[in-house]
Amino acid sequence: MKLYFSPASPYVRKVMVVAHEKGVVDRIELLGSAANPVNRDKTIVASNPSGKVPTMLLDDGSAIYDSRVICAYVDAQAASPVLVPTEGNERFAVMTLEALADSILDAALLARYEKIMRPEALYWADWHRGQMEKIDSGLDALQTTWLSHLQGPLSMGSIAAACTLGYLDFRFPDKDWRSAHPGLAAWFKTVSERPSMQATMPKG
Numbered sequence: 001m002k003l004y005f006s007p008a009s010p011y012v013r014k015v016m017v018v019a020h021e022k023g024v025v026d027r028i029e030l031l032g033s034a035a036n037p038v039n040r041d042k043t044i045v046a047s048n049p050s051g052k053v054p055t056m057l058l059d060d061g062s063a064i065y066d067s068r069v070i071c072a073y074v075d076a077q078a079a080s081p082v083l084v085p086t087e088g089n090e091r092f093a094v095m096t097l098e099a100l101a102d103s104i105l106d107a108a109l110l111a112r113y114e115k116i117m118r119p120e121a122l123y124w125a126d127w128h129r130g131q132m133e134k135i136d137s138g139l140d141a142l143q144t145t146w147l148s149h150l151q152g153p154l155s156m157g158s159i160a161a162a163c164t165l166g167y168l169d170f171r172f173p174d175k176d177w178r179s180a181h182p183g184l185a186a187w188f189k190t191v192s193e194r195p196s197m198q199a200t201m202p203k204g
Helices: 010-022 067-075 088-116 125-144 156-171 182-191
Strands: 002-004 029-031 055-057
Touching: 010 067, 010 088, 010 156, 055 067, 067 088, 067 156, 088 125, 088 156, 125 182, 156 182
Parallel strands: 002 029
Antiparallel strands: 002 055
């Protein structure tokens, strides 16, 4: 398996955390990229029309994307631990939690792009505020609805949530999300000590 990656991408981090947890990280070759939301990396575009990371190339030369699909593929490479239940309501709970975490990440990226990439004269404050509100409501849901799930066995959903919170700390260091979400903060402190999380700390 070959993976187009960026060392700062939270979506790439999701994939690599899963790979560490499943014990298959040594089977993944990392391919450098110049992924950018404006000037796309044509090398990635050749395999993934969106030009986004992560994009994975399989042994037969085919490509899979986005992070949820790649994480599911990596998860299937080893029997344990089970990160997505195979049936029942718990399966869809894990998938929904992952989707929630990804929606927070999507909003965080859009907010960041609005601040650092949009020309200052075109900055849209209401757009930025709207994305930050999505982050806050998502964090509220993690605290009130999903905390007991997060505190249970590690799952694809809890990995996504951990990578989301890590990204907020990395790119929004002035955002104090912990004060209003003490249970979530305590959980994140614990899960961050896992070797898979330590090995995938973002850079850049």
